[in-house]
Amino acid sequence: MSLIQSLRTLVGDDHVLTGEQASPYLVDWRQRYKGAALCVVRPGSPEEVASVVKLCAESGAPIVPQGGNTGLCGGATPDASGDAVVLVLTRLNSIRAIDLDNDTITVDAGCTLQQVQEAAKAVNRIFPLSLAAEGTCTIGGNLATNAGGTQVLRYGNARDLALGLEVVVASGETWHGLRGLRKDNTGYDLRNLFIGSEGTLGIITGATLKLYPTPAAQRTAVLALESVEHAIRLLGHARAAFSASLTAFEVMSDEGLRKVLACYPQQRLPFDGSSKDAPYFALLELSDSESAEHAQERLETVLGTAIEDGVVLDVVVAESLAQSKAMWHLRESVPLAEAEAGKSIKHDVSVPISLIPQFVQQANEAIAGRFPEMTTIVFGHLGDGNVHYNVCRAAGQSVDELVALTSEVYGIVHGIAAEMGGSISAEHGIGQHKVKELPQYKSAVELDLMARIKKALDPADLLNPGKVLSR
Ligand code: FAD
Secondary structure, three states, rough: OOOOOOOHHHHHHHEEEOHHHHHHHHHHHOOOEEEOEEEEOOOOOOEEEEHHHHHHHOOOOEEEEEEEOOOOOOOOOOOOOOOOEEEEOOOOOOOOEEEEEOOEEEEEEOEEEEHHHHHHHHHHOOOOOOOOOOOEEHHHHHHOOOOOOOHHHHHHHHHHHEEEEEEEEEOOEEEEOOOOOOOOOOOOOOHHHHHHOOOOOOEEEEEEOOOOOOOOEEEEEEEEEHHHHHHHHHHHHHHHHHHHHOOOOOOOEEHHHHHHHOOOOOOOOOOOOHHOOOOOEEEEEEOOOOOOOHHHHHHHHHHHHHHHOOOOOEEEEOOHHEEEEEEHHHHHHHHHHHHHHHEEEEEEEEEOOOHHHHHHHOOOOOOOOHOOOEEEEEEEEEHOEEEEEEEEEEOOOOOOHHHHHHHHHHHHHHHHHHOOOOOEEEEOOOOOOOOOHHHHHHHHHHHHHHHHHHHOOOEEEEEEEEEEOOO
16 A cells, blocks of 8 residues: 555545645745645644654655744745655644643643633733744744743743653654653653754643743733844843743844834834834733732832933833733844845854844944845844844845845854854744754864764664754
C-alpha cells in the first residue's frame, strides 16, 4: 500500500489532503515561502500522530509539523520537492485537565493560544502568553518556536510557562513527559530541548502549562517620548516603581503608528496637539494585586513624576477596558499594517536593554547612509530587549528590488546586533528563513553540538529537514 493510502486508512479520507485542498497549508503567513507536499495529514489524536510518524519513518518521508501556520520564518512550510508529509495538529484541540491546587492546565498541542487563555479565564486564572496571532497560533507552535509576545517582562516566554510535554519522537515512540512539577532535577532537561526546536527534534502533542492568579486590576498607558533613550529611562523608572507589577513595556516609532492610522482609519492615537507628532511612543501595562483605584493612583504618580523629570512628553492612561483594548490594538496592528502597506525587510533582534538606543542609532545611520531613500520602523518588546527593526520599501521600489537587498540589509543590521552581543532571532526562530545566516552568528562548537543533538534524535533527518540547521 502507498504511504498516502496507509495514511487514509489511519486517519480517514477527509483528513488526508492533496491538490487544491492541500494548498493553504503549503504557503506561510507572510506568503514568502510556497512549498509542495506528498499530502497534508490531519491526525485526530496523539496516538494517530505517533502512527503517522511511524508510517512516514518506514517510507522515509520527511515530516513538516504545522500548527496555526502563523510562524514568521517559514518553519511550517515544506520545501519544493513534494516529498514531505505536512502534519497538521489543529484537530488535537482538547483541554485535557485543569489542576487548580497545582495551578496547571494540560492541553492538546493543537489548542489555539486563545482557547487556553479562555479556559484559564473560566477558572479565574490567567495563562499569560499573549501575542497578536493568539486566535490562530497553537500551543504546540508556541512551544516549538518558544514564542515571546507582550507579557514576557513579567511571566517569561513560552519556555518559562511549560512544565511538561508529550512528544512523538522520530521513531514514532511517545515521550510521556506531562509532568506538572516546578522542581525536577532528574537528568538532562528533555523538555527544554524540544521547546524552541521548531519541529526538528520531535512533534509536541500535549503540554502542561503554568497558570497564574488573575490580577485584581490592570492599567494601560500610552506615552509620547522624545527618543529611544527616553524610553529606556522610563523603563528604569517603571521597573523601580512597579517591580513585578509591570507586565508589559512596548515601544513603537511614529513611522509604524502612521502606517496603522493610514491602513485602519478607525484607529486613533489618544493624544491631541504636538504630542501626536512625537517620534516614539511606549505602551505600558501595570497589573495590580490590590484594586483598580490603587493601580490608577500608582500609575498616575509615577508617570506624573516622569513628565516633571522630562522623561516623558505626554501620557494618556486608559480609563476603561475599551480604551485599554484600543491602546493594545494600536500596538498589535503595527505588523498587520506593515503587511498591508507592502513588504519590508524585517529583523527580530535582541540586544542588552542598555544598548538598545545605541543599536537603533547605529542601524539608522548605517541604513540611511547606504539606502537614503528607505525608511525604517522600530517597534517591539523593549522591556525584553527585543526590537523589531524593519526597513521599508522606498517609493517606486519594486518588491523584487527590495528582496534583492535583503542579504545586504541583514548583514548591516544583524552585524550591529551581533557586535553588541545580541541575537539575530529574539523570538521568531530560524525556520528556513534564517537557516543560511545562522552559521555566521554561532560558533563552530555551538553548531557542532546542535548538529549532534539533531543526529542523535532524528538520525534519518525526517523531522522538518532543512529548518534551523541546513542539510
Ligand atoms: P506554525 O507557524 O504552524 O509553526 C511554527 C514552527 O513550529 C514550525 O517550525 C513548525 O514546524 C513547528 N511546529 C508547529 N507545531 C508544532 C508541534 N506541535 N510540534 C512540533 N513542532 C511544531 N511570535 C512571537 O514570539 N511573539 C510575537 O509577539 C508574535 N507576534 C505575531 C503577530 C502576528 C500578527 C503573527 C502572524 C505572528 C506573530 N508571531 C509572534 C509568530 C507566531 O505567531 C509564533 O511563532 C507562534 O508561536 C507560531 O505558532 P503556530 O501554531 O502558528 O506555529
